[in-house]
Amino acid sequence: MSSSFRADVGDVLANPGSRREITVTGTLEAARDLATVEGPVAAEVLLESTPSGIVATGVVTAQVALICSRCLVPWADEVRERFTHVFSLDPTPDTFPIDGSIIDLEPALRDEVLSAVPVNAIHAPDCRGLCGTCGMNLNNGVCDCDETELSSPFAELKDLFDGP
Numbered sequence: 306m307s308s309s310f311r312a313d314v315g316d317v318l319a320n321p322g323s324r325r326e327i328t329v330t331g332t333l334e335a336a337r338d339l340a341t342v343e344g345p346v347a348a349e350v351l352l353e354s355t356p357s358g359i360v361a362t363g364v365v366t367a368q369v370a371l372i373c374s375r376c377l378v379p380w381a382d383e384v385r386e387r388f389t390h391v392f393s394l395d396p397t398p399d400t401f402p403i404d405g406s407i408i409d410l411e412p413a414l415r416d417e418v419l420s421a422v423p424v425n426a427i428h429a430p431d432c433r434g435l436c437g438t439c440g441m442n443l444n445n446g447v448c449d450c451d452e453t454e455l456s457s458p459f460a461e462l463k464d465l466f467d468g469p
């Protein structure tokens with residue numbers, strides 16, 4: 306397990322009502338669908354002490370490797386997600402644990418980054434995709450496939466219905 310997302314929150318815990326800002330940076334191994342988190346993941350987090358633990362509010366930024374869902378070309382994007390998570394000494398299903406005076410932000414940041422990954426991401430708004438017949442990437446040019454061929458099943462159906 307990576308330790309770069311761990312923080313000692315003993316000072317904040319000891320002073321209810323106090324707050325402290327931290328920055329954590331590290332690498333996360335995480336993937337979802339066609340997306341893989343790569344490069345450094347960074348988060349700026351405000352830790353606030355409450356009677357039951359620590360509220361961590363912040364922004365996480367990560368580089369994500371994606372595959373265009375239309376033309377299958379690899380590309381990269383940056384995701385940025387705001388979050389609020391509660392860490393408690395007596396964790397519930399809705400909170401993360403505090404281990405002594407240490408919190409580990411990694412599971413929370415992993416969830417946030419993966420939920421921020423775009424679904425069916427398209428590498429450019431005007432991506433032309435692949436030819437359904439020959440598979441050529443139509444962003445690189447026009448193929449020789451005859452588009453009228455593609456419509457022929459419908460033309461035949463039309464003949465059928467219009468027939469005697």
Ligand SMILES: [Zn+2]
Nearest residue numbers: 373376428432
């Ligand atoms: Zn594309």
Ligand SMILES: [Zn+2]
Nearest residue numbers: 436439448450
């Ligand atoms: Zn084609």
